[in-house]
């Protein structure tokens with residue numbers, strides 16, 4: 001059985017960042033998924049360990065879910081044999097992107113593309129959860145998710161692992177601007193920032209634009225306890241030393257967390273750089289490496305080869321011990337004025353007031 005029952009984590013964090021029994025946080029592993037952490041009660045951080053992580057430069061078999069799943073399973077098994085404990089696949093790795101006039105005119109998925117979506121607890125996703133369980137590895141997998149009860153398709157990423165399905169993130173940034181560039185009008189927006197508990201501690205999952213263009217999302221994940229942020233992406237026009245590398249570095253540097261960015265290869269983006277792999281892929285792993293607050297820890301020149309690197313969570317803890325970021329930004333912390341000013345600014349944007 002790949003899907004675990006909801007579990008109750010009882011945890012809390014005091015102003016010095018020390019764990020204490022306090023607030024019950026329900027980590028729900030059954031659909032519909034809910035956010036699993038809040039900044040007020042960050043998820044527990046298990047002891048810091050070193051793990052091998054991998055970002056896959058993945059080329060999907062266009063609109064062939066079974067063929068893509070077979071490639072994903074093979075990559076998971078190969079990585080696990082190599083000792084990898086966390087593997088990240090790109091945005092929409094299970095289907096690739098396909099432009100569609102019918103979707104565009106409806107402003108949501110047409111019947112054809114709705115049918116290409118997978119239920120997060122459907123047979124194909126269960127297979128991928130099962131292969132992760134059998135291989136004792138966590139995997140973040142970008143896929144088109146069909147809503148279980150409504151005619152919606154989400155640009156989603158599932159986190160599966162030794163426990164089975166851990167959770168799913170639905171991309172928020174699928175709006176008008178993205179429609180013009182990526183023909184993403186077939187997708188319905190998600191509305192949650194997601195951080196999930198794992199045996200290696202809290203892992204944030206956010207897709208492409210949601211992280212790269214929204215540094216505040218990564219910061220909130222960090223304040224919710226994330227030590228690792230997995231970022232499935234699908235973008236062209238990037239090369240080694242290009243934007244993706246700089247963004248992976250920036251998010252890692254400003255939060256002192258590890259960032260694993262896996263980028264799609266081809267996958268339907270046949271616009272301005274048709275079929276040319278050297279402008280795709282270029283996945284990265286970035287994170288703290290004392291005394292440097294962040295470095296690019298792994299990258300590669302082969303656009304089709306996975307990028308593998310070591311994540312030493314003690315590096316995160318070492319910087320957190322100096323910065324006390326979580327405690328500083330919490331109630332009673334030295335930097336509560338930042339939290340209050342930022343919260344007030346955002347509240348004003350949605351017509352509310354923070355007392």
Ligand SMILES: [Zn+2]
Nearest residue numbers: 100103110113
């Ligand atoms: Zn369509």
